[in-house]
Amino acid sequence: MKVLLTQPRLPTLYQKPKEPPLNLAILAAVLEKEGFTVRCIDMEAHSSRGYLEVLNEFKPHILGLSATTMGVLKASEMALQAKRTVPEIVTIIGGYGMSCDRDYVMGTGHFDYGVIGEGELTLSELSNNIRDGKPCEEVKGLVWRDDGKTIVNEPREPLKDLDSLPRPNFAHFNVHGYGKSLPIFTTRGCPYNCLYCVVNKVGVRGSRAKSAQSVVDEMEYYRDRYHIKVFSVVDDNFSVDKQRAHAMCDLILKRGLNIQFLLGQGIRADNIDRELFFKMKQAGCPIVAMGVETTNPKTMKALRRGIRLERIAESIEDAKAAGLIVKTFNLIGGPHEVYEDIMNTIAFNEEMKVDIPGYGVYQPLPGSDLLEWVKNDEHARLNPGYDPYTWSNPGGDIGPGDIPFETDYFSFEERYKAYKVCLASVNQHLVKGFVDRHLGRFGPLLYPFMLNRPAESMARKLYLKFLRGRIEPWD
Numbered sequence: 145m146k147v148l149l150t151q152p153r154l155p156t157l158y159q160k161p162k163e164p165p166l167n168l169a170i171l172a173a174v175l176e177k178e179g180f181t182v183r184c185i186d187m188e189a190h191s192s193r194g195y196l197e198v199l200n201e202f203k204p205h206i207l208g209l210s211a212t213t214m215g216v217l218k219a220s221e222m223a224l225q226a227k228r229t230v231p232e233i234v235t236i237i238g239g240y241g242m243s244c245d246r247d248y249v250m251g252t253g254h255f256d257y258g259v260i261g262e263g264e265l266t267l268s269e270l271s272n273n274i275r276d277g278k279p280c281e282e283v284k285g286l287v288w289r290d291d292g293k294t295i296v297n298e299p300r301e302p303l304k305d306l307d308s309l310p311r312p313n314f315a316h317f318n319v320h321g322y323g324k325s326l327p328i329f330t331t332r333g334c335p336y337n338c339l340y341c342v343v344n345k346v347g348v349r350g351s352r353a354k355s356a357q358s359v360v361d362e363m364e365y366y367r368d369r370y371h372i373k374v375f376s377v378v379d380d381n382f383s384v385d386k387q388r389a390h391a392m393c394d395l396i397l398k399r400g401l402n403i404q405f406l407l408g409q410g411i412r413a414d415n416i417d418r419e420l421f422f423k424m425k426q427a428g429c430p431i432v433a434m435g436v437e438t439t440n441p442k443t444m445k446a447l448r449r450g451i452r453l454e455r456i457a458e459s460i461e462d463a464k465a466a467g468l469i470v471k472t473f474n475l476i477g478g479p480h481e482v483y484e485d486i487m488n489t490i491a492f493n494e495e496m497k498v499d500i501p502g503y504g505v506y507q508p509l510p511g512s513d514l515l516e517w518v519k520n521d522e523h524a525r526l527n528p529g530y531d532p533y534t535w536s537n538p539g540g541d542i543g544p545g546d547i548p549f550e551t552d553y554f555s556f557e558e559r560y561k562a563y564k565v566c567l568a569s570v571n572q573h574l575v576k577g578f579v580d581r582h583l584g585r586f587g588p589l590l591y592p593f594m595l596n597r598p599a600e601s602m603a604r605k606l607y608l609k610f611l612r613g614r615i616e617p618w619d
């Protein structure tokens with residue numbers, strides 16, 4: 145039986161994907177182990193004609209689509225196209241979009257089944273049942289339609305032993321056509337519960353980890369098979385278990401792997417210490433990202449982050465002392481926050497000499513507690529034009545109408561203004577960082593020539609080009 149796995153293309157910040165998709169690679173490996181003939185097509189890297197060609201030529205019995213919230217509508221179009229091309233095809237949707245809002249997704253009408261949470265076991269059981277002509281009512285983690293109604297089966301327990309999974313199969317992709325790195329997961333889930341985060345919608349709250357040995361074996365395999373030496377860790381919380389993180393670094397060093405691993409997706413600033421930063425740097429980690437999000441203690445509390453700014457500052461200092469490039473995530477306009485707080489956040493990043501400060505607006509995504517907060521707080525209101533299913537930020541920029549919500553104390557206009565100030569500060573910051581790093585003590589002499597709008601944006605472009613592929617595959 146033939147299965148086609150795919151994900152839609154979206155106009156996002158990222159012009160071209162830098163890495164083949166891990167979600168499709170792991171699902172492909174699981175299905176292959178069960179004896180299915182699998183093909184993958186990553187629409188981020190192919191034209192829609194390519195998709196139709198594959199449908200016509202491969203004629204899959206099952207189509208598995210992966211989508212984030214922003215990808216659901218495109219995925220639905222693709223499911224419809226598939227049904228028109230191969231009428232008997234069974235369409236299955238999985239990923240964050242489905243896990244966060246099953247009614248909306250199943251309501252689009254072109255998916256036969258939806259999978260909530262981790263997909264490996266559910267997709268494999270469902271595909272086996274389809275192949276063997278067995279019913280699907282008992283398959284845990286599955287959502288399906290019956291007579292126009294959405295039926296939700298019993299949830300599936302999260303996988304306990306991540307080491308039992310097969311190695312993701314990247315042979316389905318032109319690995320070298322993407323970039324210089326491959327994505328890898330070493331843990332799943334997160335024990336925290338931040339207001340704006342949907343990570344625990346896939347799986348349950350808490351963290352599970354692969355053993356150090358299995359992670360390092362995987363890296364070694366990819367290095368030998370594809371000559372890939374850079375791995376981006378997509379974990380939500382890489383160092384929840386510090387001992388395991390140490391063991392992983394020790395093993396990389398012991399085997400003399402000579403690889404790099406990037407923690408650009410972020411680690412919790414309080415799940416790490418100076419010793420681990422130094423060890424990570426020694427084992428080949430050049431960059432680490434940490435969430436700052438806000439400098440206002442009341443907002444920090446409302447976001448349920450369970451961390452203080454002082455602790456974040458301490459970790460930034462430790463990471464810098466270890467020689468790591470530090471990137472931060474900062475958000476604009478959380479509960480209680482006003483315009484001046486954002487200026488403080490910029491100042492904090494500058495004082496801490498953060499190498500790559502990143503700023504974004506909050507997205508009250510379906511399924512998130514933030515959306516409930518916006519809907520229920522008497523001082524907050526959603527932008528009537530905001531639709532999470534069509535929201536995108538092509539080129540990494542958003543317009544004044546793209547701010548998802550406002551509060552009485554921080555209006556849409558002020559939020560947009562703050563966003564622009566943040567972006568300008570990032571440009572200045574990157575220019576200064578570049579000049580300081582590469583031109584040493586003579587660098588500051590160049591500030592008067594470089595710190596103006598056109599020079600800054602040119603320098604930012606050059607700087608990001610320089611970084612790309614070296615330390616951060618998707619910045």
Ligand code: B12
Pocket residue numbers: 151152153154156157158161164165166167170171207208209210211212213214215236237238239240241244259261262263264266267327329341342343346378379380409509537618
């Ligand atoms: C790497 C990554 C990216 C990469 C690559 C994404 C890709 N699809 O190839 C890049 C940088 C391109 C990217 C871009 C974006 N991302 Co992103 N990304 C991630 C990240 C860190 C890891 C994804 C991953 O590979 N996980 C490992 C795999 C194995 O897990 P998984 O994808 O969840 O898949 C499992 C299940 O979901 C399920 N499943 C998934 N697909 C399918 C399909 C079927 C048929 C079945 C049965 C099951 C199934 O089974 C899988 C195995 O268990 C996640 C956060 C995270 N830790 O997961 C955010 C995350 C997915 N991204 C997110 C967002 C918002 C974006 C952007 C919109 C950012 C932007 N502003 O531009 C874009 C949109 C991209 C798109 N095409 O939709 C959000 C999604 C939120 C949501 N509600 O949808 C997340 C959750 C981050 C967050 N905390 O908010 N992203």
Ligand code: SF4
Pocket residue numbers: 334335336337338341342343380381412
């Ligand atoms: S710590 Fe990070 S991954 Fe965990 S809930 Fe908070 S934002 Fe999400």
